[in-house]
Amino acid sequence: MQKITRDVLVSKAISLLEDGNVSHVLGWRKGEFDYDITPSVFSEKEDIENNFVWNDFCGANFSKYLVQKTRKLEGKILVFLKPCDTYSFNQLLTEHRFDRDNVYAVGIPCEGMADISKVKKICGEGISSIDFDGDNILVNTVYEDAPIVIDAKSVLSERCINCKSKKHVAFDELIGEEGEIIESGRFDEVEKLEKMTPDERFEFWQSELSKCIRCNACRDVCPACTCEKCVFDNPKSGVENKAPANSFEEKMFHIIRAFHVAGRCTDCGECSRVCPQDIPLHLLNRKFIKDIDNFYGEYQAGAEVGSRAPLVDYTTEDVEPSDIFEGRNG
C-alpha cells in the first residue's frame, strides 16, 4: 500500500489551486472498479475532493502529458510525480519538449504499483471493488461473499519489482520521505536473452512480436516518443503502416522504435504496462541501456537535465566499432 494517503495529495492540490499557485492539476481520476484509473486534468476543488485517487493502481506516468497540456492550458500545472516519472520529466526537459516554468512538480513516494492482470490471475473475474489494508489488497468480487486478500508484493508490476530508483531527480517540492537509487535486478532477464543462441533469441522475439496487433499503445504512451508526426503515421514517409503486414515488418516497427529511443528511454516501463498483448517491450529497451552502460560507461537517461546522451555525443574515449563487434562475438 502507498504510504502517502490520497488525502495528503488532495489537500496539497487544493491549497495550491486556491492560493493561485497553479491553475490545473494533473492527477488520477477514479473509475468504475477502483483499478481503472484515468489520467486527468482537475481544476475545481469539488472535482478533486470527489474524484482524485491515489492508490496502487496509479501507474500512469504524467510526464508526457505535459508536452500537450502546457501548450493548451492557461497558467501553471501541478503535476504529481512518482520517482520513476521524474526521469521522464527530466528527459523531456532535456529535449525541450515543454516549458519548465509552466509546471509545478510535486514529488511523491511510491511503494510500487500493482498489476491488475496479476491481481485477476488470483481473484478471477467479477471485481466489484478494491480496498487497501496495510500490505494487503482486498478484492471484493461478485462471486465471493468475503473479500479476497492479496499480498500487495505478490502482484507488483514487473517494472516495480525491478524499480531502479525511489529517489526523485526532479521536483519543486517533495512530499514524504526521499528514497534512494536502487541496485535492481532489471538486467537479469536481458542477461538470460544474451546467453541464448542467436536462433533461440530470434525465436523468442519472433514469438513475442508476432502477438503485436500494432495498436500503437506502446508508442503513444512512451515519453520518449514525442515526435509531432511519427514516421509510421505519415503517409508520405513510405513506411507508414497500420498493420504488421508480415513478420518482417512486424519486427521492424519495434526495432526501429527501440533504436529511436535508445539513450533516451529512461526505462519507465509504460510500454510494457499498456501493451494489450503482454509483450515484454522493456527487454528490448533494457538491452540498449545495458549495452550503452557497457560501452560508454554508466548512463541513466533523465537522471539530470541537459546531459548529453552517449549516442548523440562524441568523446575521444568512445568505444571503437570494432570493440563492439568483438564484444558481440566474445
Place this chain on the structure above:
Amino acid sequence: MFKSSLNSINEIFAKIAENATLYLPSDNKDGNAVYTKWENGVVWSNSLNTVKSPKDFFFPQVEDMMAFKTEGKNIEINDIREESEDFVVFGVRACDVRSFDILDRVFLVDPCDSYYANRREHGIIISVACTKPSETCFCKTFDIDATNPGGDITVWKTEDSLYWSANTDRGRELLSKLNLEECGDEAVNEQKAKTEAILNKLPLANLNTDGFGGDKTDALFDRPEWKTLSESCLGCGTCTFVCPTCQCYDIKDFNTGNQVIRYRCWDSCMYSDFTKMAHGNNRLSQVERFRQRFMHKLVYYPANNDGIFGCAGCGRCVSKCPISMNIVKVMKTLGGND
C-alpha cells in the same frame, strides 16, 4: 438438447476437426486466451474471453485483395484472395455473436463485401454460454442474453457436462454428426439461472442506453463533456483493434518490386491519418476523433440499422485502454445513467 461429458471434449473436437478446421480459445504462454487452431494437445481455455475478438475470422486485420503487374502499357490484374475452406469457431461468447450481426449489417448490404461474405459462408459458429462474467461485461445493456448466445450451435457448460443445441440447419447437420446423447433441458435452465443471478450483480448491470440512439446527433454532438472525456486519450487505437464491432479499414498498395499487392488492413478513427485524403483530414483534433468512435457506436450506427447499437458490451475496450477511458464512462457521462 444433447449432452456430452466435459471429459470427452477432446474427442468431440477431434470429430469436428475431421471435416473442417476448428478454432477455439486456448491460453498462450502469458495465460491469455487466443483463438487457436485445434489439434491434439490444444486445450480449451477457461478464460471468459479472448483478448482479440473473433472478428478476425471474417474481417482479418490484414488481407490481400488483388495484385497488379505492369508490363509496358499492359496491366495484369490477379485475384489472389484465398478462398476460405469450411471452418468452425468454437467458444464464441454472446457479445461476440452479436458482433457478427453488427458487422453483417455493414459488410453484407448492397454492395456486398465479397471477401467478408465468403468467410461468413464458410464459418460455423459454436457459441458457449457465459458462466463467469467479468466486471467489465455489459452485454445486457444491449439486450444480449449471455446465457443464450446463439450462433449455429449453442453450448452450455456445467461442472462436468456440456449441453448442445443447434439453431440453424448447418448447426443441426454438424451436431448430428457428433452422435451425442439426447437429454432434457433442466440442467441448462439451472445453469442459466445461476449465471443470470451473477449478471444482475455485475457492477455495470444497470448501465442503460437512455440518451443514445439514432435520433441523438443534435443532442450529443456538441456536448462540452467530450473535451474532458477525451483529454488524456492517447489516440492509440487499442480500443478499436480489440473491439469486435469496429469495422473501419484502409486499402493500400504494397510494391513488392515486381508486382503491386493491394491489401486492406484495419484502420482506426482514433488515428490522425484516418481517412486522410486529397482534401486532407476531416477530423483534425483528438476530441473529434474520440467523439466519432462513440457517436458511431451509439448514434450513427443505430440511425442506419433499425436502432441496433454498434457495441456489444464485451468490455474489451474497458479492460485494454491504457488510460481506462471507454464507452462505459462515455455512456455514464453523457447518457441517462446515474
